[in-house]
Amino acid sequence: MSETESSLRIRAGLNPRSLILGIVMVLVVVIGSPFSIFVAGSSEPTWSYFPWCVGFPFVVLVFVNALLRHFGWRDALQPAELLTVLTMGLVVSGIPIFILSWGLAIISSPYYHATPENRWVEDVHPYLPEWTLPQNEDNAIVWYFEGLPSGRSIPWDVWISPMAWWLSVILAVYFVSFCLVVIFRRQWVEHERLVFPMTEFPRRLVDISKATSVLHQKSFWVGCGAVLAIMSFNMISYFEPGFPEIAFHRPTSIMLGPDFPVIYLMLHLPVLGFMFFASTTISFSIWFFYLVATLQEGIINRIGIDISTPEPFQWGLQTLTWQAWGSFTAMVLWSVWMSRRHLVEFVRHLFKCGPPMDDKNEMMSYRAAGYGLMLALAYVVWWLCRAGMDLTVALLVVFTLIVAYLGITRLVIQSGLYYLTMPITGQAFATAVTGTALTPTNFGAISVSYSWFGDVQSLFMPSAAHGARLNQAYKNKRVLGLAMGIAVLIGFPACLLYLIHICYQYGASNFTQHLWNVGGIIAFRNMGFHLDNPMSTDWWRLSLFSIGAAVYSVLTLCQYRFLWWPLHPVGLAIATLWMVRYTVASVFLAWAIKSAVMHFGGVGLYRRVRPFFLGLIAGYFLGTGMSFCVDWIFFFGKGHPIYN
Numbered sequence: 001m002s003e004t005e006s007s008l009r010i011r012a013g014l015n016p017r018s019l020i021l022g023i024v025m026v027l028v029v030v031i032g033s034p035f036s037i038f039v040a041g042s043s044e045p046t047w048s049y050f051p052w053c054v055g056f057p058f059v060v061l062v063f064v065n066a067l068l069r070h071f072g073w074r075d076a077l078q079p080a081e082l083l084t085v086l087t088m089g090l091v092v093s094g095i096p097i098f099i100l101s102w103g104l105a106i107i108s109s110p111y112y113h114a115t116p117e118n119r120w121v122e123d124v125h126p127y128l129p130e131w132t133l134p135q136n137e138d139n140a141i142v143w144y145f146e147g148l149p150s151g152r153s154i155p156w157d158v159w160i161s162p163m164a165w166w167l168s169v170i171l172a173v174y175f176v177s178f179c180l181v182v183i184f185r186r187q188w189v190e191h192e193r194l195v196f197p198m199t200e201f202p203r204r205l206v207d208i209s210k211a212t213s214v215l216h217q218k219s220f221w222v223g224c225g226a227v228l229a230i231m232s233f234n235m236i237s238y239f240e241p242g243f244p245e246i247a248f249h250r251p252t253s254i255m256l257g258p259d260f261p262v263i264y265l266m267l268h269l270p271v272l273g274f275m276f277f278a279s280t281t282i283s284f285s286i287w288f289f290y291l292v293a294t295l296q297e298g299i300i301n302r303i304g305i306d307i308s309t310p311e312p313f314q315w316g317l318q319t320l321t322w323q324a325w326g327s328f329t330a331m332v333l334w335s336v337w338m339s340r341r342h343l344v345e346f347v348r349h350l351f352k353c354g355p356p357m358d359d360k361n362e363m364m365s366y367r368a369a370g371y372g373l374m375l376a377l378a379y380v381v382w383w384l385c386r387a388g389m390d391l392t393v394a395l396l397v398v399f400t401l402i403v404a405y406l407g408i409t410r411l412v413i414q415s416g417l418y419y420l421t422m423p424i425t426g427q428a429f430a431t432a433v434t435g436t437a438l439t440p441t442n443f444g445a446i447s448v449s450y451s452w453f454g455d456v457q458s459l460f461m462p463s464a465a466h467g468a469r470l471n472q473a474y475k476n477k478r479v480l481g482l483a484m485g486i487a488v489l490i491g492f493p494a495c496l497l498y499l500i501h502i503c504y505q506y507g508a509s510n511f512t513q514h515l516w517n518v519g520g521i522i523a524f525r526n527m528g529f530h531l532d533n534p535m536s537t538d539w540w541r542l543s544l545f546s547i548g549a550a551v552y553s554v555l556t557l558c559q560y561r562f563l564w565w566p567l568h569p570v571g572l573a574i575a576t577l578w579m580v581r582y583t584v585a586s587v588f589l590a591w592a593i594k595s596a597v598m599h600f601g602g603v604g605l606y607r608r609v610r611p612f613f614l615g616l617i618a619g620y621f622l623g624t625g626m627s628f629c630v631d632w633i634f635f636f637g638k639g640h641p642i643y644n
Contacts, residue, residue: 013080013471014479019486021061021081022088026487029053029089030495033096038511039502042631042639043624046097046458048270048418049466050198054089056625059618061085062205066215069208079206080471084483086202087467091484092491094458099170100495101515103451104503107162109520110447111136112145123528124447127440129387132165132448134158144500145516147507154504167492169383170452172376174488177405177461178481179373182364184406185468187342188413196469197277197416201617203470204610214611223615224622227269231623231642235630238640249642251582260298261581268586268643271418273617275590276610278416280598283591285571286415290584293320293575311428312522313455320576322541324423326548327573332407334556346370363468363481377402387448388441393430397446400426401453405461407573412462413469415570419579421457425450432541437534443527450523460488548572 033045033053045053062082069076110128114120134141140155148154188194207213214220230246237243248267255262275283300319314321336343348354350370359366377398384394404422411417427446431438464484471480508516555569574580580587597605624642631639 013084014483015081018077018081018084019483021077022085022483022487023490025054025057025085025089026092026491027494028057029092030096030491031498033093034101034495034499034502036628036631036639037097037641038101039506039637040628040632040639041635041637041641042628043642044097045628046093047643049412049420049458049462050090050201050270050274050418051093051458052270052621052624054086054093055617055621056628058082058086058089058202059205059621060625079208082206083202083470084480087463087471087480088483088487090463090466091460092487092495093463094460095488095491096495096499097515098455098457099452100492100499102455102519103166103170104499105508105516105520106451106454106523107133107166107448107520108141108144108508110524112141113521113524118525118528120524120528123531124444124524127388127444129444129448132162132387132451134162144503145507145509147510148504154500156500159500163496165383166451167496169380171488171492172379172383173401173452174460175376176373176380176402177459178464178484179364179369179376180402180406181409181461181464181468182362182369182481183343183346183366183373184339185362185465187339188410188465189469189472191342192338194410194414195277195279195416196413196466198274198412198418199466199470200277200610201274201614204614205618214614217611219609220611220615220618223612224619225615227616227619228623228626231619231627235627235640238630238635256294256298259301261294261301263294263584264582265585266582267589268418268583269616269620271583271586272590273613273620274416274418275587276594276613278590279568280591280595281566281568282415282570283587283594284566285568286417286574286580287571287584287588287591288567289571289575290580293324296320297576311425311431312450312526314424314428319544321423322544323548323551324573324576325429326545326550327552327569328407328423328548329403329545330549330552330556331570331573332403332410334553335406335410361477363477363484384445384449387445388439389445389449390434390438390442393434393438393442393446396430396433397426397449397453400429404456405459408456408459409461409465411570411574413465417574419457419583420574421455421577421579423573423576425456426453431530432538432545435534435536435538436530437536438530440531443530447523447527454523455519 029046033051036042036045036053043052045051061077065077065082110120110124110133114125134144135158136142137158138155140158143149143152143155204212204214210216230248234245234247237245248269251264251266253262253264297320305319345354345357346366347370349357349366357366362369364372380401381391381394381398384397385391389397404426408420408422411420427449431446467480467484468477471477503516552569552572555567555572558565559567559569594606597609601608627640627642
């Protein structure tokens with residue numbers, strides 16, 4: 001490639017046509033996702049860090065563009081343009097379900113789901129920050145859940161003020177995430193040289209060199225075709241119930257014995273594909289520590305030890321959950337410690353007490369990122385305090401938010417984990433430290449805060465980090481930040497308006513997903529429980545937290561001290577997550593295949609089989625998208641979810 005051609009491709013990253021296509025991608029993601037899961041009853045589109053609602057249109061766009069290029073169309077999209085469109089889709093993928101849908105379900109619940117039995121009217125309503133909640137004026141919330149009566153219009157006025165306040169704190173959290181990516185990008189990419197396994201797929205797919213492009217390699221099409229054929233075959237059962245399926249997406253369970261948790265055997269094609277590009281040390285660590293956690297959980301169950309009722313959005317056995325949270329926190333603190341030199345340079349640059357840092361390759365200047373981070377965090381703390389939290393509780397919640405976002409981002413970009421959340425919520429950690437003998441207004445604010453910091457999945461921050469890594473060829477990185485900002489600012493209002501519209505059109509309680517009928521109740525039920533059962537600082541949970549942190553630290557020291565040490569500590573932080581339970585078989589398979597490939601064929605064989613696994617991912621995206629289209633056309637409202 002000539003220098004001129006390369007420069008052209010770099011500059012072509014953001015231009016009118018890539019911006020238009022990026023906006024189309026944004027609208028497809030933020031509107032198509034709730035349509036798929038709530039209206040069509042098809043596959044959950046955003047439940048990962050490279051979801052099919054982005055992967056499907058991206059693969060289609062790449063294939064169509066490749067055909068146009070093959071037939072000599074000179075204005076075919078350049079790789080940088082394709083990656084810009086992809087990035088804009090990825091950064092909004094968390095908005096439809098795990099931000100806005102969960103948030104709307106929570107803030108609309110306290111008035112609709114109040115009953116004489118749960119006593120929410122007496123015990124909960126007086127302590128809720130009304131400015132954050134839509135009021136049930138003229139049955140506005142009743143119609144939201146049950147459908148708008150004929151001839152009535154959507155009561156938008158009850159939503160305007162709470163949505164403005166609610167979106168303000170969400171956008172502040174998004175800006176915190178963006179600033180953290182800017183601050184840590186150099187450390188992750190240039191100093192630690194983290195792998196970013198998920199970027200392998202789009203990078204190879206947009207490659208236009210005939211010598212290296214996967215689109216010119218038979219093994220890619222074998223992998224893609226095999227998956228597409230299987231998924232197409234399974235679609236026959238949509239029309240002919242009872243027709244046999246190749247049920248790779250349905251779990252088979254193994255029982256080790258009484259009191260031991262079930263081990264699920266299930267082929268997650270995207271997990272298999274992406275984990276093939278991760279370090280075998282990390283993939284081994286994940287399945288090894290999962291087996292350890294399974295044995296530990298069984299022993300604990302056999303003994304009969306447990307600590308309390310689970311907190312909202314906290315799944316699994318409490319003992320292991322709190323150990324995992326300790327490991328998770330230790331992982332983040334160790335990563336910050338490894339970044340200390342970079343962070344010291346950053347702080348000196350920020351306050352002009354040291355040599356200036358070169359930030360030309362960042363999406364924002366370091367000073368803007370530093371001061372923006374502080375202002376955004378201050379606003380989040382102020383918002384929580386205004387909602388009714390004590391300052392100590394608010395600071396603990398914000399601390400946990402930073403740990404969660406940094407930890408999940410690092411895990412995703414380092415290991416290629418396709419599905420990931422955090423072991424506990426920030427609210428649970430805060431109340432464990434302070435105790436639950438708090439004022440009712442504290443719990444009112446805690447309950448409302450679950451709307452934007454509850455079921456933490458599909459975060460903006462890992463997507464922004466992937467976007468920054470994918471678009472390293474940008475001559476002007478500020479333009480990449482602009483593309484992300486445009487995507488977010490378009491995605492939020494478009495998705496919010498569509499969600500409120502379909503809720504009034506169909507009735508939120510009529511959706512097949514449990515989110516609207518169950519998810520929104522969890523937070524406020526928890527408030528009532530803690531008000532009736534106040535406790536002091538939970539030293540038992542904090543002790544388990546400390547044990548998890550200590551074990552992680554020992555494993556980290558062993559990893560850096562002994563070159564032969566086989567266990568990466570990262571598996572300890574996530575082994576208890578329910579997502580790992582469902583994907584561990586695919587992680588094991590990816591580890592076994594890659595280990596065998598490297599052992600018997602070395603790097604040469606690895607490069608030859610790599611396109612096959614890229615094909616598996618592409619085939620999965622295409623197959624899931626085709627399944628959605630079939631559901632939309634033939635089985636509207638009664639779809640056939642894959643991996644839900």
